[in-house]
Amino acid sequence: MLTTVVGSYPAQPQLPESFGERVSNFLGTYDEYRPAIALAVNDQLTAGIDLVSDGQVRGDMVEIFARHIPGMVFEEGISKIKGKINPPVASIGADDLKFAIKTLKNTLNQLNIDPNLNSDIIDKKGVKGIITGPTTMVYSSRMEGFYDSKNKDKAVLDMAQALKKEAKFLEAAGASVIQLDEPFISTGLVNVGTAQKAVEIIAKDIKIPVAMHVCGDIAQVFSRLLKFKVDIVDCEFAGIPHNIDVLETQSSFNNKKIGFGCLDTKSSSIETREDVANLIKKGADIIGLENMLIDPDCGMRMLPHEAAFSKLKNMVEAAKGL
Numbered sequence: 001m002l003t004t005v006v007g008s009y010p011a012q013p014q015l016p017e018s019f020g021e022r023v024s025n026f027l028g029t030y031d032e033y034r035p036a037i038a039l040a041v042n043d044q045l046t047a048g049i050d051l052v053s054d055g056q057v058r059g060d061m062v063e064i065f066a067r068h069i070p071g072m073v074f075e076e077g078i079s080k081i082k083g084k085i086n087p088p089v090a091s092i093g094a095d096d097l098k099f100a101i102k103t104l105k106n107t108l109n110q111l112n113i114d115p116n117l118n119s120d121i122i123d124k125k126g127v128k129g130i131i132t133g134p135t136t137m138v139y140s141s142r143m144e145g146f147y148d149s150k151n152k153d154k155a156v157l158d159m160a161q162a163l164k165k166e167a168k169f170l171e172a173a174g175a176s177v178i179q180l181d182e183p184f185i186s187t188g189l190v191n192v193g194t195a196q197k198a199v200e201i202i203a204k205d206i207k208i209p210v211a212m213h214v215c216g217d218i219a220q221v222f223s224r225l226l227k228f229k230v231d232i233v234d235c236e237f238a239g240i241p242h243n244i245d246v247l248e249t250q251s252s253f254n255n256k257k258i259g260f261g262c263l264d265t266k267s268s269s270i271e272t273r274e275d276v277a278n279l280i281k282k283g284a285d286i287i288g289l290e291n292m293l294i295d296p297d298c299g300m301r302m303l304p305h306e307a308a309f310s311k312l313k314n315m316v317e318a319a320k321g322l
């Protein structure tokens with residue numbers, strides 16, 4: 001059983017402090033987000049998480065991609081599709097991922113942690129490459145020309161081709177897992193068949209495990225999600241307890257691992273270890289502990305920093321105590 005996070009972490013950009021940083025700032029090479037990535041990776045490893053993220057510190061999950069995908073713009077705080085969606089020429093997240101991997105290696109050394117881990121999913125501590133899924137990207141954006149705004153399927157499939165290139169960039173940069181965030185799939189607003197086709201366009205040529213995160217109420221879609229050709233399906237079970245009942249109604253999990261969200265990320269109150277352990281046990285009775293990845297319900301970006309860290313620490317202790 002592996003512990004992980006969904007993605008975002010509350011870590012703020014930092015102004016240059018040291019002499020070296022101030023010099024780079026003067027030269028225009030200082031990146032205020034680097035310290036935030038380092039803090040996110042450091043905190044997650046210190047809390048005991050196995051598979052960490054770079055914290056997604058540069059903006060919200062749609063904005064980060066909308067700013068760089070040809071055919072899209074991000075203006076007046078809104079993501080818009082204005083032309084044909086094309087693959088990005090350069091990677092959007094590979095530099096941050098590489099920096100997170102470098103930080104991970106240094107931190108593991110400092111914490112004296114053995115990076116080798118026995119797991120049938122990944123074989124060592126690592127960083128996941130996170131991409132906002134094609135359906136969520138299109139449905140979160142305003143359509144302004146080129147595509148038919150009433151039928152979004154074509155835009156979703158073009159988005160999949162664009163994000164496939166990014167997934168390959170992240171795989172080449174050293175990601176341990178590629179995760180596609182698709183919260184829109186549980187809303188009932190989207191064509192699930194097209195969403196599946198789009199996810200599979202991305203997952204098809206990726207050799208590392210592919211996870212799909214779908215938060216929200218999964219009652220209507222979970223059995224469909226189990227048919228997607230991905231290795232891990234990740235959902236929330238703390239904030240929406242009814243999702244556990246949905247697990248119970250499944251006759252098979254189609255050889256998938258289940259990402260088991262067990263921290264309520266909408267609440268800053270810190271669950272006790274017992275509460276988290278009891279929730280994990282409920283899931284384990286249905287899925288089997290060996291088929292679970294233990295993580296928070298969703299990204300932690302909106303939580304106070306101290307709360308996010310304490311929640312993760314309790315979660316790891318609860319999981320390791322089972």
Ligand SMILES: [Zn+2]
Nearest residue numbers: 183215298299
């Ligand atoms: Zn989510």
